[in-house]
Amino acid sequence: MSSMVLQTPVQLSPAAALALSQQAPAILRSSPSTASSSPFSTLLSGSEKPEQWLQYENLILACLRTGDDRAAHACLSRLVARFGDDNERVQALRGLVKEAEAKNNGALEDVLKEYDQILSENDTNIPVAKRRIALLRSMGRISDATSALVQLLDYSPTDAEAWSELSDIYLSQGLYPQAIYAMEEVLVLAPNAWNIHARLGELQYMAATAPGVANGSYQKYMAEAIKRFSRSIELCDDYLRGYYGLKLVTKKLLDDGGKPAKQTDESDFWLPDTNTIERLNELATAKLSEITRRSTANDRGWRGYSEAEVAAARELLADDAAATER
Structure with missing residues (x-):
């Protein structure tokens, strides 16, 4: 397995992300096309490795960056087969794929409604909550994104990623004292x-x-x-x-x-x-x-x-x- 496939694609250069997405067909062919959702069968088989599912997540991100929606769906389907439709990370990844395929703001609004529906059933779904915040920000709804981030941090005050995102939102508005405060909270968690x-x-x-x-x-x-x-x-x-x-x-x-x-x-x-x-x-x-x-x-x-x-x-x-x- 290439070490690059285990790196988060957002940290890769565009050329490296393209090279990674081009590996997707070969990786999919070399990996089992089906997986059991039963933890007992996977434990007994001994064939499952955590890196296998991490590489599928990273391939989804790389393929979406390069426009290979077909490979992204193939990777997503294997994660669904293994972890089920109700898995929080799978729900967030499915939403990300829909966001990438959205052709207009109307389609993005539909994705946002799906996120709202998921959170109405389980408001502790952190991956979906973060995807909703990212979508709100990408749609220019900065005030709503900020409010959602503050609510998330009220529930999970030790989330360094959320504090960092809040700092970046404040910075984008020229609110330097608030941006500094939020980044200081990150430093408290990672001194x-x-x-x-x-x-x-x-x-x-x-x-x-x-x-x-x-x-x-x-x-x-x-x-x-x-x-x-x-x-x-x-x-x-x-x-x-x-x-x-x-x-x-x-x-x-x-x-x-x-x-x-x-x-x-x-x-x-x-x-x-x-x-x-x-x-x-x-x-x-x-x-x-x-x-x-x-x-x-x-x-x-x-x-x-x-x-x-x-x-x-x-x-x-x-x-x-x-x-x-x-």
């Missing part, structure tokens, strides 16, 4: 997630540079952004986004004239002194240069970085070098 620290730093930086921000809030947000990006690279020494964010924040502060350390009016947040900011900027510059150089050279141990992120880092370094020359 050592370096990517979440970096994401929170990005939100803090966006809030600091938003039009009309007060000076006290600016310093608070920038100080917090430095702390979050620094924690991110402390947890993961080669995390590109962490170094990119640290470079961006320190460059902004130095361009502003290296604002001195000052306690804000709103909280006990302190900006580092100019020397510390310069050292952090140099550290970020050196590490970004190493990452871009070695990943571009495809050195062993430096592969797997996003091409877009590497290109953005290279552009940031080039802009900084050009500004220094001037």
Whole structure:
């Protein structure tokens, strides 16, 4: 079995998702076309592996991305045969397939009604509830999606995925304090997630540079952004986004004239002194240069970085070098 088929397709590049969807016919031919829904028979046969059902889910997502509805239905039918029509994950996947095949808003409204019907019978069906929220958002009904997310979090306050989605919805509306609050809840649930620290730093930086921000809030947000990006690279020494964010924040502060350390009016947040900011900027510059150089050279141990992120880092370094020359 290809390892790619066990990766979530949303994390794959379009080319990789296409390559995965093209494997669907061969995988379907090599797998049993029928499965027993009885746990006793599957236990006795010993032929069932959890990876088999995970690959069907991932194939559905990849095939829908590439327009192969026929293969997606074939994978879905095998999940239905194994787990039944009432399985919550199967219901969500079936709804996703219908969403992908919808030709207009009327068809999407029909899918939304199906979700409402399912939730009226079982309001604890988390997979369907999340699909309903995603559909509401895709239809531009942001207020309804936000309300549904808040209701979901009232029921399941430890759902990090839901908190992250709520943060993204707030960000899309320019509600930075609310977006930061929701992302902080994610961090409470995953305190050592370096990517979440970096994401929170990005939100803090966006809030600091938003039009009309007060000076006290600016310093608070920038100080917090430095702390979050620094924690991110402390947890993961080669995390590109962490170094990119640290470079961006320190460059902004130095361009502003290296604002001195000052306690804000709103909280006990302190900006580092100019020397510390310069050292952090140099550290970020050196590490970004190493990452871009070695990943571009495809050195062993430096592969797997996003091409877009590497290109953005290279552009940031080039802009900084050009500004220094001037």
